[in-house]
Amino acid sequence: MDANSTAPPVQTNRLRADGVRLGYDGRTVVDDLSFEVPDGRITAIIGPNACGKSTLLRALARLLRPDRGGVVLDGENIHRLPTKEVARRLGLLPQSPISPEGILVVDLVSRGRTPHQRLFQQWSDGDEAAVREALEATHTIDLADRPVDQLSGGQRQRVWIAMAIAQQTDLLLLDEPTTFLDIAHQVDVLDLVDQLNSDRGRTVVVVLHDLNLACRYAHHLVAMRDGAIVASGRPEEVITEHSVREVFGMDCVVTTDPVSHTPLVVPIGARRSPAAGGDRPGSSSVPTSADDGRVNHDDGDLVDGDLVDGDLVDGDVDDTTDDTAAAPVAE
Amino acid sequence: MTVLERPPTADSRPDQLPLRGWVVRSRRVSMRLDPRRFVVCVLLAAATVAVGCWSISVGDFPIPISDVIATVFGSGSEDAEFIVRTLRLPRAITGALVGLAFGISGAIFQSLARNPLASPDIIGFNSGAAVGAVFVIVILGGSSSQVAFGAVSGGVLTALLVFGLAIKGRGVQAYRLVLVGIGIGFAATAVVDYLITRAEIFDVQRAAVWLTGSLNGRSWDDVRTVGLALLVLTPLAVLMQRWLDRLELSDDVAAGLGVPVGRAKLALVLVGVALAALAVAAAGPIGFVAFVAGPIARRLVDTPGAALIPAGFTGALVTVAADLAARRVLAPTELPVGILTAVIGAPYLLWLLSRQGRTGAL
Numbered sequence: 001m002d003a004n005s006t007a008p009p010v011q012t013n014r015l016r017a018d019g020v021r022l023g024y025d026g027r028t029v030v031d032d033l034s035f036e037v038p039d040g041r042i043t044a045i046i047g048p049n050a051c052g053k054s055t056l057l058r059a060l061a062r063l064l065r066p067d068r069g070g071v072v073l074d075g076e077n078i079h080r081l082p083t084k085e086v087a088r089r090l091g092l093l094p095q096s097p098i099s100p101e102g103i104l105v106v107d108l109v110s111r112g113r114t115p116h117q118r119l120f121q122q123w124s125d126g127d128e129a130a131v132r133e134a135l136e137a138t139h140t141i142d143l144a145d146r147p148v149d150q151l152s153g154g155q156r157q158r159v160w161i162a163m164a165i166a167q168q169t170d171l172l173l174l175d176e177p178t179t180f181l182d183i184a185h186q187v188d189v190l191d192l193v194d195q196l197n198s199d200r201g202r203t204v205v206v207v208l209h210d211l212n213l214a215c216r217y218a219h220h221l222v223a224m225r226d227g228a229i230v231a232s233g234r235p236e237e238v239i240t241e242h243s244v245r246e247v248f249g250m251d252c253v254v255t256t257d258p259v260s261h262t263p264l265v266v267p268i269g270a271r272r273s274p275a276a277g278g279d280r281p282g283s284s285s286v287p288t289s290a291d292d293g294r295v296n297h298d299d300g301d302l303v304d305g306d307l308v309d310g311d312l313v314d315g316d317v318d319d320t321t322d323d324t325a326a327a328p329v330a331e
Numbered sequence: 332m333t334v335l336e337r338p339p340t341a342d343s344r345p346d347q348l349p350l351r352g353w354v355v356r357s358r359r360v361s362m363r364l365d366p367r368r369f370v371v372c373v374l375l376a377a378a379t380v381a382v383g384c385w386s387i388s389v390g391d392f393p394i395p396i397s398d399v400i401a402t403v404f405g406s407g408s409e410d411a412e413f414i415v416r417t418l419r420l421p422r423a424i425t426g427a428l429v430g431l432a433f434g435i436s437g438a439i440f441q442s443l444a445r446n447p448l449a450s451p452d453i454i455g456f457n458s459g460a461a462v463g464a465v466f467v468i469v470i471l472g473g474s475s476s477q478v479a480f481g482a483v484s485g486g487v488l489t490a491l492l493v494f495g496l497a498i499k500g501r502g503v504q505a506y507r508l509v510l511v512g513i514g515i516g517f518a519a520t521a522v523v524d525y526l527i528t529r530a531e532i533f534d535v536q537r538a539a540v541w542l543t544g545s546l547n548g549r550s551w552d553d554v555r556t557v558g559l560a561l562l563v564l565t566p567l568a569v570l571m572q573r574w575l576d577r578l579e580l581s582d583d584v585a586a587g588l589g590v591p592v593g594r595a596k597l598a599l600v601l602v603g604v605a606l607a608a609l610a611v612a613a614a615g616p617i618g619f620v621a622f623v624a625g626p627i628a629r630r631l632v633d634t635p636g637a638a639l640i641p642a643g644f645t646g647a648l649v650t651v652a653a654d655l656a657a658r659r660v661l662a663p664t665e666l667p668v669g670i671l672t673a674v675i676g677a678p679y680l681l682w683l684l685s686r687q688g689r690t691g692a693l
Contacts, residue, residue, distance in 0.1 A: 058583075061583075061586075061587060062586070063583055063586050083586065083589050083591045084589035085589075086589065087588055087589030088589070090587075091587065092583070092586075092587030093584075093587070094583035094587065095583075096581070097581045097583070097584045098445065098580055098581045098584075099580070100445075100635040100636065101635065102633075102635050103635035103636075104349070104351075104635075106348050106349055106350060107350075107634075107635060108580075111576070111577060111580065111588060112588070114573075114577055114588040114589055114590070115588060115589035119570075120359065120360045120361075120362070121359075121360070121361055122361060122362050122363060123354055123356070123361045123362060123363045124356070124361045125356070127361075128354075131348060132348060144348060144349050145349035164587075167588070
């Protein structure tokens with residue numbers, strides 16, 4: 001249990017997980033996972049639904065207490081630190097936050113200052129400056145006096161990120177910040193993440209579904225499946241036809257993004273797969289063993305596994321329904 | 332794509348953040364104050380006092396309002412002195428304090444559950460308190476202070492039961508809390524009915540009056556009990572309002588902002604249950620005050636977040652006004668105040684349900 005005793009003497013990165021076992025209600029989702037978040041980089045966690053990526057992020061953010069092992073922040077077990085102290089070092093944007101009915105953008109972003117405030121220190125010059133800066137960085141300053149529930153999805157997401165920015169932490173964890181956004185807004189949000197990283201050297205960990213965007217924006221990629229890290233490293237190292245097959249159980253061609261020159265994953269799909277008699281496009285920048293193009297029955301097994309996993313994160317699903325249910329007029 | 336193409340030019344930036352209210356700053360202290368909140372509270376308090384005076388002046392023995400005021404400040408006639416000081420003033424003050432407690436309690440639970448249905452009277456706490464009180468009346472034949480103790484015990488036990496059953500996985504979810512609470516409430520009502528069928532007719536009458544909620548015959552003892560409890564619990568609630576405001580953004584966001592979510596929720600629930608149970612103990616399970624006060628207060632102050640103190644003042648006004656109406660509508664027959672609050676609350680509940688039915692959320 002004591003993560004400190006196993007900590008290496010030289011600590012380079014601020015945040016890491018040490019052999020954590022994570023789960024809900026006694027069901028283990030992630031077991032014996034170790035992972036270090038590279039400082040000053042954008043790290044994207046990818047993987048199929050229910051692979052445990054959000055669970056891992058929740059543990060890193062101190063939202064979930066590991067059943068075994070520990071999460072270490074600045075050399076200390078994160079659960080030994082006071083919540084408020086963690087909140088001064090580590091900002092978080094969880095999935096499906098709730099904007100209370102009628103709250104104004106400026107008031108929501110101001111809540112990001114909470115860990116820096118005290119009973120009689122609730123709105124210092126520093127607080128105001130931080131809120132202004134966050135609004136400007138996210139280009140939401142013109143929306144400051146608008147109610148959050150009247151904004152578009154993309155604007156709303158920017159406002160939530162602004163709240164996390166106003167918290168002024170060097171570490172920022174974002175759980176699927178692009179979900180439910182159209183492609184333009186996804187790029188928009190990720191550009192913002194990129195800017196946060198390059199301007200301030202902030203460390204960002206982001207859970208993403210879109211592999212190609214993950215490859216574009218992340219310096220470091222972590223691919224998870226069934227609660228374990230399958231591969232991690234630079235996107236070029238991690239994303240191969242073989243690894244995508246391994247992780248997602250999907251046949252694809254990996255080529256090069258013509259704009260960013262990062263890996264570009266092109267799914268093949270059943271219709272065009274060799275098994276269905278379709279043609280397989282041969283051009284691939286990364287030759288892999290999957291090139292023998294066999295669609296075997298493993299895929300079926302993988303799908304089954306996924307369904308079982310879906311059960312595992314029942315809690316997540318419940319949560320989402322609850323959040324929608326709990327915000328009666330937000331929609 | 333609305334924001335992306337709009338570069339933040341210097342002149343598009345307002346000099347001041349559009350913050351409502353006043354910012355007060357000195358070396359040690361910095362605060363944002365909302366004058367509207369303050370004004371709303373003052374107006375509600377003034378209205379409560381006015382309605383209270385009116386309520387004191389009417390009755391079998393009418394006393395002009397000017398005499399009421401004079402008597403309260405100690406210079407009235409002897410008759411008026413007795414009627415005002417001993418009979419009607421404690422009743423009015425108890426009503427206001429009970430309303431205050433219900434209002435704050437309701438606002439805490441509605442905000443915690445992010446659902447206006449989750450007020451203590453809807454989710455069964457009042458019914459649970461009623462079981463405790465009726466048990467004491469019917470089975471033990473206890474005194475009124477014992478009835479109060481029974482009510483508090485019943486309320487707290489019911490709260491424990493409701494939360495215990497509503498907890499699933501990582502926490503209590505709003506709709507589960509509401510559904511479990513309504514279910515437990517029905518069960519508690521059934522227990523009350525059963526107890527009443529077994530009771531002597533005299534006890535039944537006493538229980539029936541208590542059950543609809545009545546301020547009849549409140550004394551200075553009641554004022555002292557509820558007043559002291561409020562003196563302790565209200566400041567606690569005010570201190571915890573900051574947690575409540577963050578918890579409204581979802582538990583995860585609150586945790587990310589440094590709120591100790593588990594402890595904060597437990598403390599808020601304890602304060603909320605204590606307030607509701609004490610109010611029930613003093614005046615019976617007056618329904619719908621806790622339920623309507625929070626949403627009305629929110630609309631009045633027009634700021635996001637739980638308006639605990641304005642909700643308390645709203646509850647006080649609603650209760651005192653309902654008590655006045657209860658005494659006058661069928662005068663000289665006096666209705667229990669709970670019937671009048673139900674008349675206000677029930678249509679609001681129906682409206683809320685129909686509105687929520689349309690938006691598809693509970």
